[in-house]
Amino acid sequence: xxxxxxxxxxxxxxxxxxxxxxxxxxxxxxxxxxxxxxxxxxxxxxxxxxxxxxxxxxxxxxxxxxxxxxxxxxxxxxxxxxxxxxxxxxxxxxxxxxxxxxxxxxxxxxxxxxxxxxxxxxxxxxxxxxxxxxxxxxxxxxxxxxxxxxxxxxxxxxxxxxxxxxxxxxxxxxxxxxxxxxxxxxxxxxxxxxxxxxxxxxxxxxxxxxxxxxxxxxxxxxxxxxxxxxxxxxxxxxxxxxxxxxxxxxxxxx
Numbered sequence: 001x002x003x004x005x006x007x008x009x010x011x012x013x014x015x016x017x018x019x020x021x022x023x024x025x026x027x028x029x030x031x032x033x034x035x036x037x038x039x040x041x042x043x044x045x046x047x048x049x050x051x052x053x054x055x056x057x058x059x060x061x062x063x064x065x066x067x068x069x070x071x072x073x074x075x076x077x078x079x080x081x082x083x084x085x086x087x088x089x090x091x092x093x094x095x096x097x098x099x100x101x102x103x104x105x106x107x108x109x110x111x112x113x114x115x116x117x118x119x120x121x122x123x124x125x126x127x128x129x130x131x132x133x134x135x136x137x138x139x140x141x142x143x144x145x146x147x148x149x150x151x152x153x154x155x156x157x158x159x160x161x162x163x164x165x166x167x168x169x170x171x172x173x174x175x176x177x178x179x180x181x182x183x184x185x186x187x188x189x190x191x192x193x194x195x196x197x198x199x200x201x202x203x204x205x206x207x208x209x210x211x212x213x214x215x216x217x218x219x220x221x222x223x224x225x226x227x228x229x230x231x232x233x234x235x236x237x238x239x240x241x242x243x244x245x246x247x248x249x250x251x252x253x254x
Contacts, residue, residue: 006034010043011058028115040064044072052078059084079118097136098149150186161200165215169208203248205237213252
């Protein structure tokens with residue numbers, strides 16, 4: 001019989017702790033709640049005591065954040081699902097770092113999906129899991145996240161957005177075209193990267209193309225209109241996005 005994973009819930013809101021506990025009991029047969037904690041200090045002690053496989057970790061707590069707690073475990077051997085508010089300042093860093101999270105108010109379907117995702121990832125090496133959290137800590141220290149974690153066929157790659165010339169959709173996948181002539185196939189769709197990079201001088205010129213304005217060479221109006229990138233590629237521009245592209249370029253300061 002497969003061993004159940006031990007879960008620890010760390011959240012200062014008793015209602016959230018009770019909700020997570022009840023959902024695990026009813027919908028997550030692969031998990032068992034081995035402990036609960038209501039602040040950072042309790043959470044640190046409980047992790048050391050019970051050695052959980054998975055920690056549900058509130059970002060904001062009275063005596064320290066979930067990130068402060070993780071700083072005590074640089075070589076952690078447990079997975080983490082963050083519990084956070086949608087408008088929390090760290091949500092972009094969490095997304096950039098490809099770390100699992102659930103938004104408050106908690107939704108049962110989203111909760112179960114996040115748990116199943118972690119269970120499926122348990123075959124990954126602890127080193128890679130820790131790499132994601134090291135990138136998260138680095139992103140949190142920056143005014144804007146500086147490293148983007150992207151899932152590849154070999155595992156995870158960490159890119160500075162300035163390395164990305166453009167991203168092209170390939171059904172539910174995306175091709176990253178990078179400086180130095182490299183390209184990477186990523187198992188996420190283009191919309192997810194548009195949401196992450198839209199405020200970083202990336203522009204969705206076409207349903208299939210997201211471009212870095214830094215690498216635009218020129219805009220050509222003939223033949224329906226296209227953008228020539230510094231790598232020589234000609235990227236189409238949707239008819240209803242041409243004027244918007246010109247506006248974005250006029251505001252771009254490199």
